[in-house]
Amino acid sequence: MGGEGSGFGIGDAVRRKEDRRHLFGRGQFTADLRIPRLQEVAFLRSPIAHGRIRAIHVPEGLRDRVVLAGDLRGARSIRAVTDAPGFNAADFPLLASDKVLFVGQPVAMCLAPSRAEAEDIAQAIDLEIDELPAVVDMEAAVRPDAPLLHEGWGRNVFLTREFEAGDLERARAEAAVTIERTYRLNRQAGVSMEGRAILAHWDDRLDELVVWNSTQMPHQVRYALALHLDLDEHRIRVVAPDVGGGFGLKNIVYPEEIAVAALAAQVRQPLRWIEDRREHFLASIHCRETLYNVTAFATAEGRLLGVDVTVQVDAGAYATWPNGPNMELGMAIKNVPGPYRLEAYRARGWTAATNKAPIGPYRGVARPGACFCIERTIDEIARAVGREPHEVRMENMVRPDQMPYRSLTNMLYDNGDYAESVRIAADLVDVASVRARQAQGEADGRLIGVGFAAYTEQTAHGCGEWITRGVPIIPGYESCTARLMSDGSLQLLVGIQSHGQGLETTLAQVAHHELGVPFERISVRHGDSALSPFGMGTFASRSMVMAGGAVARASRMLAARIRPIAAQLLQCTPDAITLRDGAAHGPQGSVDFAEIGRVAYVRQEGLPRDAAPTLDVTATYSPEIDTGVFCYSTHAAVVAVDPGTGTVEILDYAVVEDCGTIVNPMIVDGQIVGGVAQGIGNALYEEIPYDTSGQPLATTLADYLLPGAPAIPGIKIAHMCTPAEHTEYGMKGMGEGGAISPPAAIANALRDALADTGAELCETPMTPRRVLAAILAAESRIHAREAAE
Amino acid sequence: MKPAPFDYAAARDLDHALALFGEAEGEAKYIAGGQTLGPMLNLRLSQPDRLIDLGRIDALRDARSEGDRVVFGAGVRHAEIEDGLLPDPSGGLMPQAAARLAYRAIRNRGTLGGSLVHADPAAEWPNILLALDATVHLRGLAGAREVRLGDFQLGYLTTDLAPDEIVASISIPVLGPTARWGYHKLCRQPGEFAQSLAVTVVFGPGRVRCVLGCAGPVPLLLKAVSALAGGVSGWRDDVRTEIAAALETDLSAAGIAVDAVDLRAHAATVARSMKDALA
Numbered sequence A: 001m002g003g004e005g006s007g008f009g010i011g012d013a014v015r016r017k018e019d020r021r022h023l024f025g026r027g028q029f030t031a032d033l034r035i036p037r038l039q040e041v042a043f044l045r046s047p048i049a050h051g052r053i054r055a056i057h058v059p060e061g062l063r064d065r066v067v068l069a070g071d072l073r074g075a076r077s078i079r080a081v082t083d084a085p086g087f088n089a090a091d092f093p094l095l096a097s098d099k100v101l102f103v104g105q106p107v108a109m110c111l112a113p114s115r116a117e118a119e120d121i122a123q124a125i126d127l128e129i130d131e132l133p134a135v136v137d138m139e140a141a142v143r144p145d146a147p148l149l150h151e152g153w154g155r156n157v158f159l160t161r162e163f164e165a166g167d168l169e170r171a172r173a174e175a176a177v178t179i180e181r182t183y184r185l186n187r188q189a190g191v192s193m194e195g196r197a198i199l200a201h202w203d204d205r206l207d208e209l210v211v212w213n214s215t216q217m218p219h220q221v222r223y224a225l226a227l228h229l230d231l232d233e234h235r236i237r238v239v240a241p242d243v244g245g246g247f248g249l250k251n252i253v254y255p256e257e258i259a260v261a262a263l264a265a266q267v268r269q270p271l272r273w274i275e276d277r278r279e280h281f282l283a284s285i286h287c288r289e290t291l292y293n294v295t296a297f298a299t300a301e302g303r304l305l306g307v308d309v310t311v312q313v314d315a316g317a318y319a320t321w322p323n324g325p326n327m328e329l330g331m332a333i334k335n336v337p338g339p340y341r342l343e344a345y346r347a348r349g350w351t352a353a354t355n356k357a358p359i360g361p362y363r364g365v366a367r368p369g370a371c372f373c374i375e376r377t378i379d380e381i382a383r384a385v386g387r388e389p390h391e392v393r394m395e396n397m398v399r400p401d402q403m404p405y406r407s408l409t410n411m412l413y414d415n416g417d418y419a420e421s422v423r424i425a426a427d428l429v430d431v432a433s434v435r436a437r438q439a440q441g442e443a444d445g446r447l448i449g450v451g452f453a454a455y456t457e458q459t460a461h462g463c464g465e466w467i468t469r470g471v472p473i474i475p476g477y478e479s480c481t482a483r484l485m486s487d488g489s490l491q492l493l494v495g496i497q498s499h500g501q502g503l504e505t506t507l508a509q510v511a512h513h514e515l516g517v518p519f520e521r522i523s524v525r526h527g528d529s530a531l532s533p534f535g536m537g538t539f540a541s542r543s544m545v546m547a548g549g550a551v552a553r554a555s556r557m558l559a560a561r562i563r564p565i566a567a568q569l570l571q572c573t574p575d576a577i578t579l580r581d582g583a584a585h586g587p588q589g590s591v592d593f594a595e596i597g598r599v600a601y602v603r604q605e606g607l608p609r610d611a612a613p614t615l616d617v618t619a620t621y622s623p624e625i626d627t628g629v630f631c632y633s634t635h636a637a638v639v640a641v642d643p644g645t646g647t648v649e650i651l652d653y654a655v656v657e658d659c660g661t662i663v664n665p666m667i668v669d670g671q672i673v674g675g676v677a678q679g680i681g682n683a684l685y686e687e688i689p690y691d692t693s694g695q696p697l698a699t700t701l702a703d704y705l706l707p708g709a710p711a712i713p714g715i716k717i718a719h720m721c722t723p724a725e726h727t728e729y730g731m732k733g734m735g736e737g738g739a740i741s742p743p744a745a746i747a748n749a750l751r752d753a754l755a756d757t758g759a760e761l762c763e764t765p766m767t768p769r770r771v772l773a774a775i776l777a778a779e780s781r782i783h784a785r786e787a788a789e
Numbered sequence B: 001m002k003p004a005p006f007d008y009a010a011a012r013d014l015d016h017a018l019a020l021f022g023e024a025e026g027e028a029k030y031i032a033g034g035q036t037l038g039p040m041l042n043l044r045l046s047q048p049d050r051l052i053d054l055g056r057i058d059a060l061r062d063a064r065s066e067g068d069r070v071v072f073g074a075g076v077r078h079a080e081i082e083d084g085l086l087p088d089p090s091g092g093l094m095p096q097a098a099a100r101l102a103y104r105a106i107r108n109r110g111t112l113g114g115s116l117v118h119a120d121p122a123a124e125w126p127n128i129l130l131a132l133d134a135t136v137h138l139r140g141l142a143g144a145r146e147v148r149l150g151d152f153q154l155g156y157l158t159t160d161l162a163p164d165e166i167v168a169s170i171s172i173p174v175l176g177p178t179a180r181w182g183y184h185k186l187c188r189q190p191g192e193f194a195q196s197l198a199v200t201v202v203f204g205p206g207r208v209r210c211v212l213g214c215a216g217p218v219p220l221l222l223k224a225v226s227a228l229a230g231g232v233s234g235w236r237d238d239v240r241t242e243i244a245a246a247l248e249t250d251l252s253a254a255g256i257a258v259d260a261v262d263l264r265a266h267a268a269t270v271a272r273s274m275k276d277a278l279a
């Protein structure tokens, strides 16, 4: 291939092209844009969780700067309808005019030359709301006497799901060990560094609406705007400039965004809304809030026989576009079996509606919970049978000789050696030395422990998988236009959106690998619906495989166009041509790409008779397999816990993972570290509690704790590389994975550390208070037992 | 998160600051480092009509030894204490505590006076300076007065300060050569506010002040715990149960109910501060 051995091909740790502008502070985010006549928007939001709007009093003189629901013309409420059977749909109004269903719901837009003045206007509006009882707890929400959020629904339930396979009754009968547990993952936020942002203006010359949007999916936003506004799609251009993190929360089209775009089109006035941190905590999607009740059956040796689980998801008040809250439940149910051979499985679940911000997909989507559920349970089984948890884990895992392995939940695990990843992780943290240290005790009185958690991560899944999820948009492909320029440089125009994943670098590596165009002469353009062919965007650990595949295809199409031209110039046959080092090489002599480009664009007479001028091709790519390729990983954590205060310190952390062929090891390691950091946040720090009236209690970074640099240990990473059989180069996706295991691995390490006290942690985040409460609860159990004896 | 409109005036000296306050229409408020007031303005929790900036008053930045006391201007910054740039009456306690107070960026601007006026029971200075038995010196439109810190902090985020009054300086007795101290802050991450904070100062035989933060609306001077610490010589691990009991006595005397989890954590920080002071 063209780029082999150059240091810039597939497998090389190439430095990221995008870092330079960010390190010099020259990135271009939506808030950096300067446009004449721009007005800033501040949203007036509901301070009440559940209520009926009685009146909105706008002071005299401010009426023309305030936009209420009735003022928007040609803009429709969001209606995320899914094909999931029994799904309850409800309109998510752009601006509330009748009921409000969560604190932070947008009610009015206020316009002014500066954000501060726009907030002054918002403050001057008097909002009269008749308060209704708030539904805050997901279990109470589904009781028959709970107040209904959406009248017309019989119950506060978006959807229910049931699944059963294998003979659970037999598992129950044969079990020597039965484990019953309740696990809770509390609600958290996505907390991208840059919040949501949109700038919309009407371009009179082009007669189109231009929307600058901090989004992971500009083409889907264009589609959504055409769906929700009275505008033909050809009159809409969506540009995602630099995007400061997304993690899924920018994989959604929100009411605020449609409202700003609609108003900009309606009044032909450039408008911008920049979400601030408080709004982010109030009204960007939340995530993770799920409750698992699990019963697991195992043999006396710790062999898993069956699992019976009930999953409850707290989805908040509305379904967001496009996917609503229905992915969480389905993915939770699908992923509980994890990397294990499981012969009997029953799962039931429902997704409740509550008076809280809507939930949506956040890095890992549902799998941190599913992983927590099965991995905490495996540890309990191991303890019940008196064995090392990592050994019980290895014995229960799907074996390499069983690959490809179809799980009970119909996921096709393509390849790999799951148990080997556990073994390497155990080596990296040196379990034997942890056990020795535990036997000795710590001088400072802290207790230490080691814990493991493994997962499989379905990545780059295709059309068929998405159809089973019942979602309205099927992101089963990606696209690329590859354009060799007249001077031999190369442009790649892609439909994904890179916001930290380094795809400007890795996609260039792929094209370099295929064509041998020098790496620094390749640019990757993404995030602009006017430039690139339609693409789905960046989410679901898909872009490297999907867009990488599209770049590979387009590059090969381009090569097929280059060869005959080169053959003509070199007087040989096209199949004698090889492409490398920026040139086409024939049996005698070479011609560089600049000459080929020149001929193709401006010296048509040099082209072969049947060759079309220009070198511009477009390819789409879908993986050969619909069910995705499975990355897998085992995390191991060593923690120290202070039994006096409940404080947890991570002493050591190891990640072993297999994402198949690695395009850029430095970027893969960076994704792992970033994901683990977020997982540590999930495990120990991040939470948005609500009080009983539906007020969120963490709405600034003073109340919402993110892990700081000192909380993230150095992370040991080991790779296993089993190339996928159904993707280009054997790549597997891996972007989300780092965030999946940390809650479970850390909870298991705490369980190990606290083994003598009998305390266990079954809820995230494991704050010092929760750790201490678990220790006290275990102590009082012991006291009660002693008193009884 | 943008503040409501206000008018801004920088004071040259204390008299000027008081004059600016006196002539203000509507609510006037002093601002020092802005590390607490800034966020409150941005969240519109505070909406003064006028901000009077104390940050340019040289006299407030001064710190000097006066006999057996050190007098700090209220505008002294946490970072200056941390860096050991000023006389230290506390035998190393204040610099050590300053180094773990918030983040460096905040310490570069946040002030001793601002912290005492904000009167957060989870903050370092209200607790540590109470243990050190500090006195605050105030200037107001009606003149000057001084108040012992124990009488200054009246409730949660509430002090004895009148709206026009300025904390001019804080004076702290210098610890003797035999004095010892112990300090423990329990917080969820470096730089965060404490969840429990205990400081024990042994001034001399039998003379101990042990203060606990975060348990009640104000920093608590723990009488029973202090007496216990004054009565033992050296540290023994088995004194922990007595500490827990004495702490419960102190909390109920103050009318404060904490649950078993908080009690365990507070007992741990108190015991650690005492251990460091006695061992």
Ligand SMILES: Cc1cc2nc3c(=O)[nH]c(=O)nc-3n(C[C@H](O)[C@H](O)[C@H](O)COP(=O)(O)OP(=O)(O)OC[C@H]3O[C@@H](n4cnc5c(N)ncnc54)[C@H](O)[C@@H]3O)c2cc1C
Residues within 6 Å of the ligand: B029, B030, B031, B032, B033, B034, B035, B036, B037, B038, B039, B054, B074, B075, B100, B101, B102, B103, B106, B109, B110, B111, B112, B113, B114, B115, B117, B118, B122, B123, B124, B125, B165, B166, B167, B168, B191, B192, B193, B194
């Ligand atoms: C992220 C973060 C973390 C923090 N962590 C901690 C921590 O761990 N521990 C801790 O103790 N603190 C912490 N703080 C608070 C910080 O120490 C503040 O600087 C301090 O509490 C207030 O000091 P300031 O000079 O900034 O006061 P300002 O914010 O300027 O003012 C605070 C209040 O005091 C009044 N005031 C200020 N000076 C005077 C004066 N001389 N006379 C009369 N009134 C006055 C103001 O009117 C205002 O009401 C943290 C702050 C932040 C933002």
